[in-house]
Structures are given as structure tokens and as C-alpha cells.
Amino acid sequence: MIEIEHLSKRYAETIVVDDVSLRMDEGTITVVVGTSGAGKSTLLRMINRLVEPSEGRVLIDGQDTMAIPEDQLRHRIGYVIQGYGLFPHRNVAENIATVPRLLGWDKRQIAARVDELLDLFQLDPAEFANKFPHELSGGQQQRVGVARALAAKPAVLLMDEPFGALDPVIRSKAQDDLVAIQRRLGTTVVLVTHDMNEAFQLGDRIAVMDQARLLQYATPAELLTRPAEAFVEQLVGTAERPFRLLSLLKVREAIEPGPAEGEPVSVTDTLRDALSRLIWTGREALPVADASGALVGRVSVKGIVAHGRSAP
Amino acid sequence: MSSLRSSLSLDRLGSVIAVLIGAALFASPFVIYRANRIVAGEGRMLADALPPSGSVGVMVLALAVAGCAALVRAPLIRLAAASIGLCAIFPAVGWSAGFITPPGNTFARVSPALGFWLLALAFALLAADALTRLRLSPWARLAALAVAAGAVALLLVSGAWNDLSLLKEYAGRADTFWREARQHLWLAFGSMAAACLVGLPLGILGHRVPRLRNAILQVLNVVQTVPSIALFGILIAPLGYLAAHVPLAAALGIRGIGAAPAFIALFLYSLLPVVANTVTGLRQVPAAVIDAARGMGLSARQRLWQVELPLAPPVILTGIRIVLVQNLGLATVAALIGGGGFGTFVFQGIGQTAIDLVLLGAIPTVALSFAAAIILDAIIDLTRRGSP
Numbered sequence A: 001m002i003e004i005e006h007l008s009k010r011y012a013e014t015i016v017v018d019d020v021s022l023r024m025d026e027g028t029i030t031v032v033v034g035t036s037g038a039g040k041s042t043l044l045r046m047i048n049r050l051v052e053p054s055e056g057r058v059l060i061d062g063q064d065t066m067a068i069p070e071d072q073l074r075h076r077i078g079y080v081i082q083g084y085g086l087f088p089h090r091n092v093a094e095n096i097a098t099v100p101r102l103l104g105w106d107k108r109q110i111a112a113r114v115d116e117l118l119d120l121f122q123l124d125p126a127e128f129a130n131k132f133p134h135e136l137s138g139g140q141q142q143r144v145g146v147a148r149a150l151a152a153k154p155a156v157l158l159m160d161e162p163f164g165a166l167d168p169v170i171r172s173k174a175q176d177d178l179v180a181i182q183r184r185l186g187t188t189v190v191l192v193t194h195d196m197n198e199a200f201q202l203g204d205r206i207a208v209m210d211q212a213r214l215l216q217y218a219t220p221a222e223l224l225t226r227p228a229e230a231f232v233e234q235l236v237g238t239a240e241r242p243f244r245l246l247s248l249l250k251v252r253e254a255i256e257p258g259p260a261e262g263e264p265v266s267v268t269d270t271l272r273d274a275l276s277r278l279i280w281t282g283r284e285a286l287p288v289a290d291a292s293g294a295l296v297g298r299v300s301v302k303g304i305v306a307h308g309r310s311a312p
Numbered sequence B: 001m002s003s004l005r006s007s008l009s010l011d012r013l014g015s016v017i018a019v020l021i022g023a024a025l026f027a028s029p030f031v032i033y034r035a036n037r038i039v040a041g042e043g044r045m046l047a048d049a050l051p052p053s054g055s056v057g058v059m060v061l062a063l064a065v066a067g068c069a070a071l072v073r074a075p076l077i078r079l080a081a082a083s084i085g086l087c088a089i090f091p092a093v094g095w096s097a098g099f100i101t102p103p104g105n106t107f108a109r110v111s112p113a114l115g116f117w118l119l120a121l122a123f124a125l126l127a128a129d130a131l132t133r134l135r136l137s138p139w140a141r142l143a144a145l146a147v148a149a150g151a152v153a154l155l156l157v158s159g160a161w162n163d164l165s166l167l168k169e170y171a172g173r174a175d176t177f178w179r180e181a182r183q184h185l186w187l188a189f190g191s192m193a194a195a196c197l198v199g200l201p202l203g204i205l206g207h208r209v210p211r212l213r214n215a216i217l218q219v220l221n222v223v224q225t226v227p228s229i230a231l232f233g234i235l236i237a238p239l240g241y242l243a244a245h246v247p248l249a250a251a252l253g254i255r256g257i258g259a260a261p262a263f264i265a266l267f268l269y270s271l272l273p274v275v276a277n278t279v280t281g282l283r284q285v286p287a288a289v290i291d292a293a294r295g296m297g298l299s300a301r302q303r304l305w306q307v308e309l310p311l312a313p314p315v316i317l318t319g320i321r322i323v324l325v326q327n328l329g330l331a332t333v334a335a336l337i338g339g340g341g342f343g344t345f346v347f348q349g350i351g352q353t354a355i356d357l358v359l360l361g362a363i364p365t366v367a368l369s370f371a372a373a374i375i376l377d378a379i380i381d382l383t384r385r386g387s388p
Helices: A040-047 A070-075 A092-096 A098-102 A107-120 A138-150 A168-185 A196-202 A220-225 A230-236 A238-248 A271-281 A301-307 B002-008 B012-027 B052-071 B075-100 B114-134 B138-158 B165-171 B174-208 B210-225 B228-245 B247-251 B259-283 B287-295 B300-311 B313-337 B343-351 B355-383
Strands: A002-011 A014-024 A029-034 A055-060 A077-080 A156-160 A188-193 A205-210 A213-218 A285-289 A295-300 B031-034 B042-044 B109-112
Touching: A002 A040, A014 A040, A014 A055, A014 A205, A014 A213, A029 A040, A029 A196, A040 A055, A040 A156, A040 A188, A070 A077, A077 A138, A092 A098, A092 A107, A092 A138, A098 A107, A107 A138, A138 A156, A138 A168, A168 A196, A188 A196, A196 A238, A205 A220, A205 A230, A213 A220, A213 A230, A220 A230, A220 A238, A230 A238, A238 A271, A238 A301, A271 A285, A271 A295, A271 A301, A295 A301, B012 B052, B012 B114, B031 B075, B052 B075, B052 B114, B075 B109, B075 B114, B075 B138, B109 B114, B109 B165, B109 B355, B138 B355, B165 B174, B165 B355, B174 B210, B174 B259, B174 B300, B174 B313, B174 B343, B174 B355, B210 B259, B228 B247, B228 B259, B228 B313, B259 B300, B259 B313, B287 B300, B300 B313, B313 B343, B313 B355, B343 B355
Parallel strands: A029 A188, A029 A205, A077 A156, A156 A188
Antiparallel strands: A002 A014, A002 A055, A205 A213, A285 A295, B031 B042, B031 B109
């Protein structure tokens, strides 16, 4: 758990982060979103003390980060940045082994951890361990960057625009992979982005920042249905709102009893995907199948649309 | 058809080389004959410089190379042609010296003349161009240098050049030549090593303490602008004082003139490239790499040893290359203040108007700089690991 209490950062006259308080629960993904210059990177970098706060404090699992020597603090916190910053003179295995080596793990333990992480990120150790960063594609570099950040099993992972350098197709896959890995490891992730779609796709909770201030900190659904300020409403995109809301909900939540014609949708599909199928196939309703493939009811255009309204 | 046309079209650089070869063969003397080492000489065209079979052979070969340079594109063939040309004219000029010198005459001197130099220039250009187009790996370039050095050594050891004036100048001074060679190398490499010992830590310091960086670089910049002769002169007074008043300094061989001021001057000139390139090498590490290193908890010292220094060698070595090539040339000037080195022959030769004695000092200097540049370029390429 990360608790940020009245955190501020000032450079001479300019205030970059203004009295921000947040609590990020263990094992969740918090996305900090805002326009460039809103102070979101500075907020992130104050958590691992790459930027020293002017006021306020950060507690990780109840411990004040100022009480921990900064290098030791950072060994315990994973850090991924937009360009990844892989060491060009070290191969993939050596890059991933960076923090374990600083911590003095023994060689076999490090080698086993490197193989484990490469497997986790779908990079064949035999093929990739000895490659150098310039021999990797952008997507592979990104995965090595995240693997390196997770090498010493940190409880907290900070990510600053980690998908910003990827093309859209690879980005979407990398986002899905991140969520899957995060759910598996139970890591607490704080991710900074300016991309609202990314925020909605990844965030358990979203913190919206503008001009150094935290405007709203809420779940994606709350952000859509109860925006705290006009700026949040505008950032969320009024025209996109219903579709964003539908993409947060699963078919499971809109099942109606009764039969329907056509190829079934899955209970785990989002309502947005189901609606898309309905429009495309020109039907009023489609059958719903559970994980085993058994039909459990149907989902209708009318039923889905009801879930996309501002006041449920 | 198109491939035939392109393979037969004129090569621009090759055409220039062909013209050079033509001018060398038909409009310039191949060697100069002088009755003794300081009188003005008379040129001998290639036809008169060798027995008929020899001059015709060299001429046909040179024309073939010219044709090849102008018309053939394949770099390997061009390299082979250039090498054959060089392998022909270098022994030929030695042969010519033996052929022209009247039997038993020990005063007469034969030296290469404009025609020879133009041919050598043309073939060397052709070879250099071909080597560039071949994009050789660092190891292959080192091998090519070794082959060239071996060929020159073979010419010298075999005695094929013994009748040339240059070698006659050498024969009378063999002992001095090697002593000055050692002195020259000591001055150039010793001052470079000293500059590295001082400059690398100074560069690291400048990198870590930005306020010192500008001060250090500005002082060294000023040193760099002092002309070499002036710097030698400036050093004479303090070193002379030191020698007169500090017995230890005198015992170490430090005097106002001689090797000590030369060494110190070369050392001072070497500092700027070493320090500046060390600072640049450490600073050019991408910002994202440094940010990631900090974020993972590498301390400033760990960042220096594990990230910045391992990524800096190509740039630092570029500085050392500049230093070495510069020192090998500048060490020549040391002779003016009694510092020794190949400059000794250059200045003696100028004093005696004996041009071959000047060359005895100048040619090894140029050859050393050339070899140092090739070797260090190869090393720099080899250290550029991990970048595309």
C-alpha cells in the first residue's frame, strides 16, 4: 500500500505538484493521467525519491520513505520509463539481473530468476538471454524493461509512459500482458500516462491531474458518471463516455433470461464488444455462453444500452 | 547491356588517378641524379632510369593500372591493381639507383623524383579508395596495415633500396637514427600516457562536478592555443630555475632545454583532447539510461563504473587518437630545443640543405602517425560494442 500525504514539489517560484494526497491499495493498478506538464511524472518520481518532495511524505506499507536510504528504497521499487533505458553494453540477461546483482544474490539464484522472467514475458531464454538491446524490437525492449524492473520481486512498480514508444497494435498486447502479469504477481502498480484510453483499460483507480493539482481520484466508472470538475468531464470525452462505460462492464452483468439466435458471446466479453457484435450482425439479441460453452441466457441491445446511461 | 555499360563507364576518381599516372610517366622525371648530396640534381625520365626491359615493364604495368582505375569498378580488382603498382615502383626506384650510380662512385646520390612520387600517390589513392569501398572490418584493416609494414620492412632488409640517397643518409647514421627513434617514441607515447594518467581522472572529476568542468576546460583551451615553439620557450625559464635550485630535479635530468620541456609541452597539449573527450564520453550516455540506472538504485559511483565508463571508451579513445597523431608530429619540433627525436634529422637536413636527410626524419614521422591513426581507429571500432 502506498500513502501519499500532502505531497508538494516547488522549483523556486513554480509549483509542480500542489498538495496531493492519495492512497493506492495493495495489488491494484493506479493510473495517473493528465495533460503534459500537469505534474504527474514528478508525482511518480517523488515516490522513489528521484525527486525529493518539498513538503509532505510518502509511506510504503506504513514506512516513511524518507527513513530509508534512497538507493535501498529504489532497490525495492520497480521503475520503468518510456525509453526503457536498457543498458546498451549489457545483454538481456545482464540487464534483467541488474538489481539482483546490486542486492548480492548468488549466481544460480540470479540465473534462475532471469529465466523465470523471460518465460513470463514470452521471450525464449535460449534465444534472447545473450542478445543486446539494439538487437531487439521495440516490443521486446519494452518487455525486457518491465522484466528488469520486476527482477528483485518489488512490491511496488512505477511506470512512466511505459507504452508510449510502441505502435498501437503492439501497445494493446503489451497492456493486456501487463494486467495479466500484475494480477498474477499481485504487484502494486502506479502508471503515468496522458492517454485516456490507456487509463480506462488499465486503471483500477484513476487519478486525474491538471496544473499541479489532483482533480479527482476515483474508479473509472465514477470518473465517467460523476466527474468532479468540468476539466475531468472534458478529459474523459463526453462523446466517448457511454462506450467507455460499456467497456468497463462484462456481459455477465447484462444477462437476461431467454433464447436468442446467432453465434454466442462470452460472459467475460465487455458490453462494448457485445454491442459492437449486435450492431454488426444486425440482431436485437445474441445468446450468452459461459466459460464451458454452455448457454446461460441472452444479451440484448436494449439491455446493454441501459448500462451505458449516466445514472444506473 | 546496362550492366556492361555501367561496368565500362568512367570512374571519376579513377580518371583523375589515370591522369596522374600519365603525367608521372610522360612529363616528370622518375629519379634525380646528383653528383654529391648537396648540389642541384638533374632529373631522369623513366626510360633513362632503368634498363630498357625494366622501364618498359614499369610503364606497361603503370598504364594497365591507370586503365583499371578509370574503367573497372570492382573494389577488389582496383585494390589488387594498386598493390601490384606499388610492388613494382618501390623496388624499381631502388633498382634505378643502382643502375644510374656510376660504379665505384660513393659521392653520387640518386633520389626518387616527382614522377615516382606521383605514381606512389596515384597508387596509394587508388588503394585507399578501394579499401574504403570494401568497408573492411577492424581486424582486416589491421591485417592490411601489417602487410604494408611487412612489405616496407622487406624492402629495407633485402637491401633493394641501399643505393638510394635516403638509405645512404641512414647508413652513416644508423646508431643515431635508432636512438632518435626511441627518443621520438618516448616523447610521443610517454607524454600521451602521462596525459591519460592525469586527464582521465580530471575528466571524471569534471563530469561529476559541473562547476569544475568549465574551469578545467577553459584553462586547457588556453594552453592549446599557445604555439608549440612558444610553449617550449616559456618552459625553459621555470625548468632551468628548477634544475638550478632543486638537486632532485637536476638528478632526474630536468633542465631548461632538452627532453624535459618537450615532454611537458607535449603533455600539456595532450590534456585537452583527453579531458574534453572523457567528459563528452561520460556525458553522451543517453538520459533514459541514466534515469533508469538511478531509478533502479545504482549509486553515483555504481553509475560511473557500471554504466558511464563502459559506454565512454569510443569517445575517450577518439581523444587519445587525436593526442597520439598530434604528438607524433609535434615531437619533431622538440629537436629545436635539444629534445631529440626525428626532428633532429629534419633540422640538420634543413641546415645542410640536404633534402634526403630531412626525409630521413620526416618519412618515419609520417609513417608512425599514419599507422597510429589506423590502429586506433580499428580499436575504436572494436570498442563500439552494443550500439548499432
